[in-house]
Amino acid sequence: MSALGKKKLSDIEIAQNTVMEKITETASRVGIREDELELYGAYKAKLSESLLSRLKKKKDGKLILVTSINPTPAGEGKSTVTAGLGQALNRIGKSAVIAMREPSLGPVMGLKGGAAGGGYSQVLPMEEINLHFTGDLHAITAANNALSAFIDNHIHQGNELGLDPGRIVWKRALDINDRSLRNVVTGLGGPANGHTREDQFSITAASEIMAILCLAEDMADLKKRLSAITVGYTYEKKPVTVEELGYQGSLALLLKDAMKPNLVQTIEHTPALVHGGPFANIAHGCNSLAATKAALKLGDYTVTEAGFGADLGAEKFLNIKCTTGGLVPSAVVIVATIRALKMHGGAGLDDLGKPDASALLSGCSNLQKHIETIRAFGLPYAVAINRFSSDSEEEIQVLKEWCAENSHPCALAEVWEKGGEGGEELARLTAELAEKPSAFTPLYKPEDPVKKKIETIAAAVYGAAGTIFTSKALKQIKEIEANGWGELPVCMAKTQYSLSDDPARRGRPEDFTITIRELKPSTGAGFIVALTGEVMTMPGLPKKPAALNMDIDEAGRAKGLF
Template sequence: MKRTKTAVPSDIEIAQQASMKKITEIVEQLDIEEEEIELYGKYKAKLSHNILNRLAQKENGKVILVTAINPTPAGEGKSTVTVGLGQALNKLGKKTVIAMREPSLGPTMGLKGGAAGGGYSQVLPMEDINLHFTGDIHAITTANNALAAMIDNHIHQGNELQIDTRRITWKRVVDLNDRALRKVVIGLGGATQGVPREDGFDITVASEIMAVFCLAKDLKDLKARLARIVIGYDVNQKPVTVKDLNVEGALTLLLKDASMPNLVQTMEHSPAIIHGGPFANIAHGCNSVLGTQMAAKLGDYVVTEAGFGADLGAEKFLHIKTPSLGYHPQAVVIVATVRAIKMHGGLSKDQLKMENLEALKLGIENVKKHVETIQSFGLPYVIALNEFVTDTEAEISYVQEWCKAHEIPMALTQVWEKGGEGGLKLAEAVLSEIEKSNDEFTPLYLPENTVEQKLEIIAKTVYGAEGVDILPTAQKQLQLIVGEGWGHLPICMAKTQYSLSDDAKKLGRPQNFTITIRELKPSVGAGFIVALTGNIMTMPGLPKEPAALKMDVDEQGKATGLF
């Protein structure tokens, strides 16, 4: 039978009714000096890089990575669990700082929704965070497009670097889903308007500058990474970099303030650092190294997240972010819901309210594959079963018994409804797994592995594929990558988030499939090679009914429709 619960308001109503402390009061909970904060109103602050310098010798807090099964339209609540777990750990007396990504306006106004958590496990001020926040993403947009303007001006002013206008790889960006901008022609209108050529737009969070921003350890590293960005190729097919254009200093200057991590609070006044936000299906999907490092210096525990499922965000956190961070997570939380498991078992969204143990039995294979992925890295883990009102006792019992039979640590969470209190069992389970751990973390591949080997390892071990099929265009790009000495870089797979395969329709745990690599793009500044699979796009489109259609603001400036 279904269990009934008291109806609760929407996420935005809960957020608007919450009582926030001034951010200066949150700062007082942490080892932060007065001159190390820059206030952005009453409830937001930026944190100086000097905190990391001053606390350099302090032991890092233990990092807990929150990931999930492959997302479904049913919702999994990964950000909600991230916030709720952080609040729960603080309730247990563990000094904990949450480290999350900044939401992009593209999904916020489109289909996916925001990334501030939900219910009584949200970060505040929710409206600000889900909209313009402190302007970091706009600063990245500006830096990206400033570089684009410099490229076209260089060509217009004589093209000293002999840039081949047919081989410019740098695109303009906008932080919105706008499919009409995927392919454009610029420079029309005569000699004074520039040189005509084909161009295109990506969404800002897919920009290499976003990736650089999130992987840089400090301003010096940020400038060095920006300088290494390849913007295209010259007439001799040699790479042209930002350093060749001599604009790395200007780009760093544009990002100087944005590079300071943002401090906010949760519903229960736990400190939360929100900084950076690359997509997980077309970029590496993790918040900034600076934000995580700062959280680790200010707290004994850090709860952070990686985008989408363990096949994307977690794999990229462990292969791409961990080397820049300098240390690895001490435990991983894999978020699942009965609803999502049933969708992976073949049910449609309108069938999820009905009890269906057969669908649960089929769909739980998706959970099992993500568990195997985390096991392959040698990390301790816990399944967080995020409870929904439509879950039945029989369905929850099935998942609990399945986990017990497979010796998989698991905790039922009610953080949406109960905040930190609803995450205490999860927090206790995670602490227990950390205490038992022998720290056997091992990456699945090493820099010396070939690009082909890295692709095969990810496809076979993480996705369960039989192998990869590298198409002719990608083969040619691979030759260039190896020839330029970039083959040691890690791989950033651009793949659908909905499936373990590169076909979004293949839910559950697909069998007998290969991963098709259609393009390989070197992101030398960020320090990885992007492998585009399937029909993944770096500029998403809007759905038939975008979330923006339900958004409004009243005469007093109070937002509505933001989830």
């Protein structure tokens, strides 16, 4: 099919026109036996515990992280580049496995639409991955809300632990954007219906149980982390954990299948482990540690992504996930698009398809800051120019020349249109960079005070001139350190659209401060969430949600998933 013909097809049409191979065939090419899979139909499977146990004895391959600049509201194709780079590495003779996050129904039905890559660099079956998949997110939602029920029942049945109903910090969850559930009152209708109290909902991708599942090494670690969840505080302000309530076993039971990584394939049949889906602007934004570690054993190269820009996903991947799991990345790919650079250079959202070399060059300041962040971690990097059909040859050349003038390794990625073939230049460059010695070093030490950790991230990653802590945040830091949680890493909750905490400040802002309004210890996940600006843990739907374009035909084929 010609390139012109390819462009006329939507992502879902390309996916539906692809002939998938049986997942057992995909698995066999990386040494997985059929009896080591738990099949969910013909095209998706979970990795069995016996396989995960066997893989522990194998040597790790190279770990490639894909991140990006600050995106436009539509995203910059980071998942597409991740899938395309994995395909391209296999095309040039490398053995590559992809590790990606599972989509949340919030963005799928909200603003962005489907989240399984795009064009000829997708993970399949695209419709199932974007909807219920193997049920992992539903299991996490169920475990989250079961814990809420257990907490309320404990209070209703006599409150043996002395939980203060006004200091319950555990929220309910739902895997869809629903602003009406941000603040609710539960237990109305008198004593027979429970204790009346204020409550809140988070989107499932922001649930601490999602983060726990994505950072747990195995079932024993999962139970340990679930036990350590802080659900609230007593009237004497003593923290109360799940272990004290006694429900860690039942929560782990609800998650027994969700804990196992999911195996699918790309359009070119590259193996892909799609597992876990925490948001990066609220949570830590990385797929599961279990899936990443399995991928490292299955291929010579693992290509994984971290949500949004390097200021969010990559920072958390490197400071939280890598330190938790003992991972050492070999190289980082920073995805940049012409349209996002023009936005950061002052072009309006409605003008991003128009040629504007001046805005492009001005917006390169945003790319430069993300490059500096990756350098600060001591890692080799490459800029991937993710090409869109609206990009002019002149603009592509301008960006290439800017990279050359500033000594930034760079490659054009045309993986949306051409699949792995369009990523071979990037694959060769990335493989070359991955052979260099890694000088990876986290930006802060566990023993650093909480305040210093936050200030380090704000200055080194965002470029902030200073950090402002509200009186509430300062009080919470004292409580966190007094409770013995001070050595935990920090998970910053911040807008994805700007290096600052103000989404309207594009490019590379200067002379700005970051305001820390609140801190929340996620003692089970093993990090402290620091909320900045107006970030909320339950997003709202846009005026015209992507769900308006979704349908299913009489033959059962999905429509409108992008």
